[in-house]
Amino acid sequence: MPEKSYFTPEERENVLSAYRQLLRHSVPVMSLSDFNRMRKLITEAVTTGHYQRNKQGINPVVRNLNTALILCDRVGVERSMLIAVSIFNLVVSEFLTIEAVQKEFGDDIAHVIRGLIKSNSLYAKQAAVESENFRKLLLSFAEDIRVIIIMIADRLCVMKMINHHPNEKYRYDVACEASYLYAPLAHRLGLYSIKSELEDLSLKYTNREIYDQIAHKLNETKRSRDKYITEFIEPVKRKLEAEGLNFEIKGRTKSIFSIWNKMKKQKADLEDIYDLFAIRVILETPLDQEKADCWKVYSIVTDMYQPNPKRMKDWLSIPKSNGYESLHITVLGPGQRWVEVQIRTRRMDEIAERGLAAHWKYKGIKSESGLDDWMNNVREVLEAAEHGGALELMRDFKMDLYDKEVFVFTPKGDLYKLPLGATLLDFAFLIHTGLGCKCVGGRVNGKIETIKYKLKSGDTIEVLTSPNQTPKQDWLNIAATSKGRVKIKQALNEQQNKDAEYGKELLQRRFKNRKMEMEDGIMMKLIKKMGYKTVTDFYNELAAEHIDVNRVIDLYLEIERKENNEPYEVRTAEDFTLQPSEHDETKEDELIIGGDVKGIDYKLAKCCNPIFGDDIFGFVSTEGTIKIHRKDCPNAKHIYSRYRYRVVNARWSGKMGSKYICVLRVVGNDDIGIVTNITSIISKEKNIYMRGISIDSNDGLFQGHITVMVDDTSALNGLIKKLKTVKGVKDVQRSSVN
Template sequence: MDTQSFFTEEEKKTFFSKYRLLLRNLYSFLQREDIRKMKSLMQRVVALDCYGRDKNGINGLLRNIDTALIVTQEIGLKRTPVIALLLYRPVLKKIITLEDVEQTFDPDVTLIISRLLKTSDLYARNTAVNSENFHHLLFSFAEDVRVILIMIADRLCLMRLGKQLKEDDRIRLATEASYLYAPLAHRLGLYSIKSELEDLSLKYTDRKQYDFIKQKLNETKRSRDAYIAQFIAPIKKKLEELGLTFDIKGRTKSIHSINNKLKKQKIEFESIYDLFAIRIVLETPLEKERSECWQVYSIVTDMYQPNPNRLKDWISIPKTNGYESLHITVMGPQNKWVEVQIRTRRMDEIAERGLAAHWKYKGIKAENGLDEFLTTVRAALEAKESNPLDLMQDFKMDLYKDEIYVFTPTGELIKLAKGATILDFAFAIHTKLGSKCVSAKVNGKNVPIKYVLNNGDTVSVITSPAQSPKRDWLNFVVTSKARVKIKQALREEAVKAAEFAKEMLQRRFKNRKIEVEEAILMRYIKKKGFKTVTDFYIEIAEERLDPNKVIDEYLELERKEKEVNDHIEVRSAEDFITTTEVEEISTSKDVLVIDKNLTGIEYKLAKCCNPIYGDEVFGFVSTQGIKIHRLDCPNAQEMFSRFGYRIIRAKWSGKGDNGYIVTLRVIGRDDITIVSNITSVIGKESGITLRSINIDSVDGLFQGNFTVMVKDTTSLNMLTKKIKTVKGVKTVDRLNS
């Protein structure tokens, strides 16, 4: 292999080191001639520069080797997916053919490559998932889960290389990972990968908050370790006395989950009690798993007082992604609540490696939940009229849902998303049952279809032949299966109604002896603001549009078009001139320059995040024109992931002297002088004016919102620093809106 021109010296060492590690991981799974065949093919494709560097300078072959190591070490896939991963790009570049691969290896390798090729837009370098190619992603997911596992590994590989990516690519990749790939990893039981994707995403989209939490964790590490050792010691001694084989350790929660707690509970870092969890992993044979886990539960709760409301038994009833564990929360030393997770080595491997570990332990409560999920995916894809945006939203909803367990009258267990209603339950049993559902009996009591189910409910559905799906059902069902089936039924009804309305309108035209020109009618429908012709006919069918009025307006449009055609003038190209000069930026992408002197381009500052001069921003093309958002806008993640094609790079120009409204949230000790001291600091700052104050005091804690007018981020940051020095002030945060 000619590696001299292909690799730098450092890359060459790294490659051969990782290549040897990959072979060691796969050695017992490879066939006799695999290594020789792979070496021969790799020499051929490297010589033809198939794995050249991408726009960020990342070596393609090194990236593939890194992804292959994640696939084997962290996900647990073996020979076939790894060979397919390494040969995917040469096939894509047409350097080797699928026939070559099949002759050299076997049809299963070819099958995975062909399925990867179907998602080539998604798997291409640094691209983001948008609503259109999400359909392809779901299709490949339903067809072969190994393809999605490879793509999750590839995204994790890229996220780890984040520093080498350009900022635009890094942010787009981070939002895509947290919006889609982390939930998919969660759904497939890959908890370690899910947590790492979320942490890296936070690091790249909100570095300030990431560094703040990381610093706080480092500051409290010594005291946390000491507490964990104190908590573990008596449990460890008792388990050893009983002769159990086990590992026990404390595990700090992810930065992303800590950040979520800070946001959701609106508390300070010091107020989070469950920064870590204690995990007890037992080495025990399959037949003793449940009894030994409950034995450990008994030991822990004998030593420490349990909170009965925080018991989670996923051993008796595993999660749909196969997760098994026993979670309890107990009162530890110093009156602190501590979460304890009890599981076996098999359960721990499934929790870390998810779906791939199920294949190792085939036949043990394996893939029922995933099969149900994939069945729902296939059903949604079969409804070809499905809106990709709806699909995205529905499946994102399903990926992270907590679960409840309810029973049919015969005692069959049904798993549903938390918040599921009677309708969700009915559709989970059968589509016809859901479509005809009018009410139900829960634990013997009559309840309506909107009734939200609880853990352990026994449900008996009541149907009527006259019932059919209604549009308002979509407002209260929470499972994607129910939503997909309801939308499918509503579409079928809408198509029938539209056909009827179309025939009726044609009869009306005929009765008035009017020859319809299809092109003019289409222009009329578009002018009226309808996105599709079906929407237009549905308006007529539901009597929101009068057919006689439609005919009159059609005739008026026809008359005007004929008049224009009669008087049209020929104009030269020189008559057409541009009205606005916009600064040109010499980059590969267009950049919107935000300047108060810019004319001809309409843009507005988004109210959801109130950007000011100096903020890192981007433009979003909406129906109301271009909106400017901050990169850390709470809506940025969804906009990048779902509407990547509408994103415009943006930068500020000129000076931020117009003044921008910003609200600062100040929390501190309730003191009679704190307000006057803060307002005094604001009053002394040149170019900053105080617009309004809203203060509150609860249990000795001062909370105030100070709305100020500033000229840019520099003056805002200076003001924030000075407010933090005021005696009694604990935190100062900028509010989004």
């Protein structure tokens, strides 16, 4: 065992326990000599100083062993993955070479370690993946499915380890990344228990108040929930036993994150959310009787309780592409409460809990072609993405991960699967890029339809083409799949690049005629001054004769003259340096941005209206200005996922002086005098001023937006508390409406 001084007492106890558990788990796939060699190498690396903590203070031995245990518990026991995750840090720290691993443990483990090292190298300089690195990360994942599984398990391990980490920003960054990258990937691979825990921990670190509130209420209502589940299950249990079925039936509470999503969607409190739990029936039945027995259970349950046909989900007939098989029904249980019932076999349950990896156990029983198709699609989309496409890639990729599916046929009867919302144009590009580029419409179930037609399961589609057809810019709004969008962009870029080359040659000839040299720096400034976002756009307009060449040359000469006194500097958000602006020295600074820099010009974002006292961050625009957002802004997750490299720290300095705009959303009964009472309270508040009010009334209820000027969050919270006491007022919340 490694030296005591390397571990804290808590870590040492954790490592000893993890070693014992890992030894028990790994017996079916790993020899004792494998395990002892691995343990010996780790011990030697620690004693020789090759196993250092990372810059956040996380112990790699603890992290790797616990990641291996998560793989065992949540995914499955696979020799290469367990050994690779346990020793890959030894290669990173140069204690071992890849060749030594290859010789000691075999080629396959060396291959997995290479993938892990490549993926982890993207974290060398920052805690979170920047959007430009996102493509590289997914390319690494796409090389071997086991790499992505290990990275997901490792991310869950890190999320568990940082609960009491002193660096709040690090916790927030890691939580955001888990939510926008790792949870969707876990979802797509069917690792639902990991996905749920990642989302719960992410909510815990980004919105602790909401997390604690829901967790506390769930604990308070546990006894009544357990009683209701028992009341629901008992009669079902008796019926199933009478039919001679071998089964397990249990109830489970839904995750805190999914409950929070329901509260937001339904705009309701926890007490008003009825489907907080699901009942699961797991059958022990032979493979050839699985579907028949599942439908038998369905018949028994729906005979006892009234089903809701709109909420029935049949993944028995056509499983999800990640291998998920189950029958979901929602029935009206005792006390007129809707209850979700999931019916599946033990094999299906293991695949549902452990995702694709469970197929290792049932190899040959279930086809994995769906996942292979998905991984091939990931590779194709990533490798085809042009420079600059990474910023849109995450949105497209995540969309394909979460979308449900439709199944359509060719006239020959071949079956194809696309995301829900896919169009006829997407189908054409799925079949072949050339077919998509020439597509003018199609014949759907014998009827002529346009390229905008949204596919429905069961459709038979014949693509119609024309040799004169070429991709159009508005096709990007029609295509719903990432593959279709990438192929359209490629075709458009090829044509634009040809036009741009012609436009550039045209301008260069005019410069040559005037015996002038064209400098790229001045041209960049000219293009920006004329309002074009890209060089290609500018030269395309020039080629199309939408710009007068003589005007361009005149503007070039004007900028060139100014250059003698103003050296040109290209400033982007990535290399933006915070500099104090020229401001009134007598004015007190209320914001400190990027560490201890004061006097920075900034704007408060209108999407969330931050006020003094809110948790905030700064976002550098491409023009170099800074917008201040609340950390719980509706756009915060989007900003962190796509533009992490343009986020800067920001905090209030402790000095106040300004008034801040804030919008309150008030909901209540449409009683006489209620609006007067609300405005009366606001008018009596010291240092709070009302700037506007809008009220909508419908069916005895009113909803209003009140704009007020306040000093800080303390004053705002006090006002909200008082408004909630007005008779007839049901709810008062901050709103982003302006």
